[in-house]
Amino acid sequence: MLPVGHFAGPMFIAPDAVEPESYEVRYEDGVFSLSAAEYAVWALAHGDPDRVGSHRPTRQALTAEAEATGVTEPAVTIDALISDGLLALIEDEPAARRAFAERHQLMPLALGLGNQPSQLGVFQIGMPNTPRVSVGYDIYHMWLFCHRERTLWAAVQEIAGEAQEANDAAPAGDVELIADVDDLLAGLIEALPILLSTSCGFLDPRRPSPTSAPADDAAGSGDDGRGEDPAEDHEHGGDALVAQP
Template identity: 35%
Template sequence: MTTLMFPIGHCLGTYYASATDSHVQQVRLGGEIVGLTDEEFAVWSLAHGLADDRSRWDRNRIVELLAGSEIPDSIDQLLARHLLAEVDLDSLADFAARHRLLPLHLGLGNTPEITAVFRSGTTEFPLAGMTRTLYDLWLSGHLSPNLLVACKAHDAELSAVLASLHALLAPSAACLDLATEEQP
């Protein structure tokens, strides 16, 4: 069985209730705001991938990167809280039906010099590049109730989208969130 690990939710930053209180790292998961400890947040953040690391992003890769650090492995706790998803590549449709892709960067389009690569980032600094199909999905996939519907609408192969997703998650060009209800 081949699997990939994906973070679910949108990072909202650190929250202090008052100047003397401890803090949590907030992640929006659907319509709920969830608090994570710094250690849980480190594992959740690591599940996004690392820039320029094209390794298969699975549980083993995350555990390998945590080895030797002071950060405890909280993968199972985050999976139970639906903040991580372990996806079997042989059954992608179930995952895609339960999640959707949300764009987080500005869309920058392509350039006359490199017409095949579409970029996202800030107006001064492109941070992610993608194919036209993935770019179209990234731009408007959030209008679909889930990733499965979005891939069908954009003629995007689900396995190819998931295989390239960490390239969008690592620089925070996108996040995965819970699916919304399909409208009749």
Template identity: 30%
Template sequence: MTTLFPVGHYLGVRSEEGRPVHTVRIGWRQHRLSEDAFATWVLAHGLPANGRAAWTRAELVDQAEQVEISTPADHLQALTSDGLVAAVDDAEAFARHHRMGVFFVGLGNTPEELGQFAIGLPGLGPAATLDPDSYELWQWGSIAPSLWHSCELRASVTSRDDQSVSPQDAVTEILADLRILISHGCAYLDVVDPEGVRG
């Protein structure tokens, strides 16, 4: 099943010729998006209620139509062509060509929920409460050169004397954890080679 991930770091809204445009950076390049294109890009993040499940084109278009975005399928096609949305069929190739950045700070856990870890902003409360695997990816994924390096690390940590885990085994778990982070606005994706998108 093809799952969607948004790519890019949102830089905010600007006014150009009297109309608002939203700026999303990938590598060295800044993309300018109309309101409807930006709303479609935001919907590519998925919904927190979906948890780790794949986020599909049909689900995105359905959500877009519910909030009355005009021609969401056309916007999605343009965003995909520009690299602002990745339609992931090959998880390993996706992981090798993308890296992760993070937002917020760690807020820790509580005696009542020792196995759950909050991240957010001090004084404003948590943006998300994560399980240990998602929290580990949030903690360390942003210093890895690519998502694939995170897969290799998880495989090496998970492997035991009686069981060897490969990065290919770990990539599905990493992308599921990434889905949690992306849908809660705790992480963003960029490309591994920014020179390839300079323009």
């Protein structure tokens, strides 16, 4: 279970307001205005950076955490967020991973901090002097370049092809890059929870095809009926909040 969209902050509409009117999540070319309960669940789906490596982000875990936070009927909220595309549930098998990658894109946040002489195969992502996460070369490379393609699947295919070309040209005995597209995708999806929880990246729906009108594209766009506020029909709640992911 992974969150989709880019957090844009709380929205206050009155100078004397005590609580925000909504919590904004940029999604494609529009914005969802979430209630406090919806935002709490969506934010919790990012996971705790200190625990996400050992606690996989499942629906069951998200439901339990939302209940503990004070969200009423979290299962209903989770279903609504899935329906809106703000949560994505991925089954652990190749076809499901491919389907997810064909519908989404990974956008990088933070800075690439490179590696160190003592750990040539470890690359850090974060802010200057404040690394947030350490990953291997393959994940680092995909994090850097996946956003250049329309879909995550197209990006991983391109990177797999480049890796195979590099392996073919490398001298015998050199360390080979991972060139199997399914292995690369599985590794990236395994790393997504830590990348999202540390705000080193965010998921977005795939970009519309340049050869078709945005409204005709399966991924949708700002012209798909959402307009500036694709969640304008949502009720605004007052449940307990969680920290910004």
